[in-house]
Amino acid sequence: MSYRAMPKVELHLHLEGGAPPAFIRGLAKEKNIDISGIFDEQGGYLYRDFEHFLQVYEAACTTLTGPEEFRRLTLAVLEESAAHGVVYSETFVSPDFCGGGDVGAWREYLAAMVEAADEAERTMGITLKGIVTCIRHMGPEQAKTAAKCAAETKGDFIVGYGMAGAEMVGRPGDFAYSFDMAREAGLRITCHAGEWGGPDMVADTIRDLAPERIGHGINAIKDLALVDQIAEQGIVLEVCPGSNVFLNAVPSWEAHPIAKLRDRGVKVTVSTDDPPFFHTTMTDEFDMLARTFGWEEEVLSELNQTALDAAFCDDKTKEAVAKRLAAG
Numbered sequence: 001m002s003y004r005a006m007p008k009v010e011l012h013l014h015l016e017g018g019a020p021p022a023f024i025r026g027l028a029k030e031k032n033i034d035i036s037g038i039f040d041e042q043g044g045y046l047y048r049d050f051e052h053f054l055q056v057y058e059a060a061c062t063t064l065t066g067p068e069e070f071r072r073l074t075l076a077v078l079e080e081s082a083a084h085g086v087v088y089s090e091t092f093v094s095p096d097f098c099g100g101g102d103v104g105a106w107r108e109y110l111a112a113m114v115e116a117a118d119e120a121e122r123t124m125g126i127t128l129k130g131i132v133t134c135i136r137h138m139g140p141e142q143a144k145t146a147a148k149c150a151a152e153t154k155g156d157f158i159v160g161y162g163m164a165g166a167e168m169v170g171r172p173g174d175f176a177y178s179f180d181m182a183r184e185a186g187l188r189i190t191c192h193a194g195e196w197g198g199p200d201m202v203a204d205t206i207r208d209l210a211p212e213r214i215g216h217g218i219n220a221i222k223d224l225a226l227v228d229q230i231a232e233q234g235i236v237l238e239v240c241p242g243s244n245v246f247l248n249a250v251p252s253w254e255a256h257p258i259a260k261l262r263d264r265g266v267k268v269t270v271s272t273d274d275p276p277f278f279h280t281t282m283t284d285e286f287d288m289l290a291r292t293f294g295w296e297e298e299v300l301s302e303l304n305q306t307a308l309d310a311a312f313c314d315d316k317t318k319e320a321v322a323k324r325l326a327a328g
């Protein structure tokens with residue numbers, strides 16, 4: 001049994017991280033950019049560990065030189081997602097890769113992504129919303145620039161603000177100013193924490209940045225009082241098990257804490273993170289959850305419903321997506 005056809009909601013997907021390697025290779029060839037070192041012999045992305053992954057990721061991004069590249073990227077990513085039953089997706093986008101933080105340039109990149117999202121909605125039946133992310137290892141000042149871009153373009157497409165990048169750089173409180181700026185502009189908040197950092201990083205993120213959702217958050221499992229706090233506060237975890245296993249954040253699917261977190265009352269959702277980098281798809285995630293934890297359709301549907309409830313879009317969009325989920 002494969003869950004490929006099941007309609008799905010995905011909340012944690014890095015747009016550039018969804019780029020099929022053949023797409024990036026094609027762009028590199030068009031532009032005469034030599035990034036051959038980031039691919040393996042089979043043409044997949046090649047890297048040693050998380051830190052190297054971030055370097056390879058940024059090297060791949062050098063081929064995305066303008067709005068038109070982001071229009072094509074958005075279409076390529078949504079085509080993959082739609083092929084795996086995703087009907088609603090939220091994607092992380094970074095002004096740092098789209099005009100270097102200049103608001104005028106950012107608007108142009110954004111318009112190109114929205115054009116692609118509109119086309120994909122018409123032709124593939126998938127709805128996309130964007131979450132502006134600052135990149136942690138670029139530091140708090142750059143994060144303010146990202147937050148300014150986010151605040152200036154909050155609207156139908158840009159619905160949230162968050163932080164990705166190297167989790168062990170700095171502390172959450174260093175970034176509070178940019179998160180406050182985004183929140184005051186009316187953006188909803190999520191933040192990567194507890195993928196590499198321990199429960200203290202998750203706790204500090206909750207205290208200093210007050211996110212409604214946390215990207216990963218899996219290391220909270222090492223402090224059950226914190227798990228209970230997350231459950232009580234209704235903070236939703238964007239869990240990416242395939243990513244965690246591939247990057248060795250957890251040793252195996254069997255050892256993944258998603259079931260324990262859910263059993264203890266935490267709202268968990270499932271996403272792919274950077275699917276071609278981690279050799280996963282939403283179908284793979286659902287199939288592996290079914291196989292590893294014996295989760296049947298009822299539990300898997302609950303994951304989608306939890307994700308939809310925690311989505312940052314407007315109510316009208318939620319109602320439309322709810323109908324898609326109900327139709328099965």
Ligand code: HPA
Pocket residue numbers: 014017057164165166192243273274
């Ligand atoms: N984790 C953190 N930062 C990232 C990732 C990720 O998986 N992908 C792109 N930036």
Ligand code: ZN
Pocket residue numbers: 012014164192215273
């Ligand atoms: Zn991520």
